Amino acid sequence: MLVVPALLGLGFLVLPLAGLLARAPWSTMPRRLAQPEVLEALRLSLLTATVATVLCLLLGVPLAWLLARVAFPGKRLVRALVTIPLVLPPVVGGVALLLALGRRGLAGQWLAETFGISLPFTTAAVVVAEAFVAMPFLVISVEGALRGADDRFEEAAATLGASRWTIFRRVTVPLVLPGIVAGGVLCWARALGEFGATITFAGNFPGVTRTMPLAVYLAMETDPESAIVLSLILLVVSVAILAGLRDRWVAAP
Template sequence: MTTDASLSWSGPPAQTGEPAGSDGPHPARRSGQRRETRKRVPWVLWLPGSIAVLFLLLPLVGLLIRAPWTGLAHLLSERSVRQALLLSLRTSTESTVLSLVFGVPLAWLLARTRFPGRTLLRALVTLPLVLPPVVGGVSLLLVLGRRGLVGESLESWFGFTLPFSTNGVVVAQTFVAMPFLIVSVEGALNSSDRRFEDAAATLGAGYWTTFRRVTVPLVAPAVAAGTALCWARALGEFGATITFAGNFPGTTQTMPLAVYLALETDPDAAIALSLVLLAVCVTVLVALRARWLPGTRLIMRLRAGRTDPPAAADTSMITTAEGDDTHSDGSGGPR
């Protein structure tokens, strides 16, 4: 039994021929089967699929065509636009940090623990995904407002108010965006192969070491993807923000609110602001595709059994390091 083991998984073992422990075909044959399957796509699906593509892309094309490219630099240099952009970047980043601090532990509890009412709690946590943002803003106002269930106590005891303030924007964005992170991390935890963690425990690793050196690296791509989605959703939040925090330039007026206000008075400015938000969203999606989705696909391949985890007796993938607290009893000896 290895003592004081600090786990460091260097990746799946090299495969030659048939994958170890797998009854499936050779990877090259699987690739050929996938190509053959793609060739057999029913032609009847192309028509509705093409209509869906046009429906989703034509509004974006119209935005690009009608954009005031010649005066775009001048419109984006206006003071109100800069204030809205900087405020949006600040509040969306703060709300993402709050979502990471509180959302990741909640996702772990939902995925790895069993307690009465867990299914109901999961449904309630993901409710903001389908709840109209305006309804979410009204709910926040009834709880955290100056006469709300909690807000009244905050104001009377500490003189602290959230509605119609920059902090209120952060709270509204966090309420709407955090479920995106929770769903991503919980799905990754449910899909990750528990055999890696079991192997770590068999080799003498404590609970905290297993979590830090095995579980976190496995779900890191999903955490990164969920963080990006959470940030992008917070950046584009409108309904809950205007209901709970209002629309005050320089204080609560974010980019979506500035677009809505400019659309009534200066359509060219509204289009320019929309282009900025569009560029940010496209950048986030490209980053997800290029960096984090491959890691998520690796997790799914491990879950499907296409790559074997390190066996409990295979100590070639385990490196020992002095000073790690790897035993839950703190004795330093084998459990």
């Protein structure tokens, strides 16, 4: 009885991907991939996604450790705030970033007046937008790894006189490294595909803020076949990442 709805559900998910593959301009794909605007969007996307992932690692791993290992008032509220970008519409996230870090935003006005820094509509704004929407993936993954790690190794290191920083660097991080790697890869993939917050907070300027998702959106209006080519690149990256991380979520048959 469950086979029919299961097949319908699978078809519902696979059919759009099949349509993308069926309409792909395979004969002209090498030429389209070599177009300067495509290469520029790809370069910018890879660069900003990588920088955003590094930023998420620097801030997200300590945050995950705090949520997993430290008891403090309001912990549930903090965890809820961390996961808000997962359910918040990306465009709303972009508006929130603009109101917080814009030239007249809560922190943006201070940055502009004190240091002369203006984030909106710059490449740095792309990084900030991508990090904002992608960090929860890293925090959730690392927090889960920390909760599942055996803390007896950390206790043994403490009894031998190791400092807290040494324990974290030499014991905790190696224990949860698979979770950090998995979270980092998911974070990078989410940053690579970010659209709503980026176009709202950073704009759509060639060579500055036009990442691959924005290039897809623009190409759909002028050159649909180029949009398909860019979409295929993002699809290949997504499939490769999900296939590589499959064993992190389900047991191998």
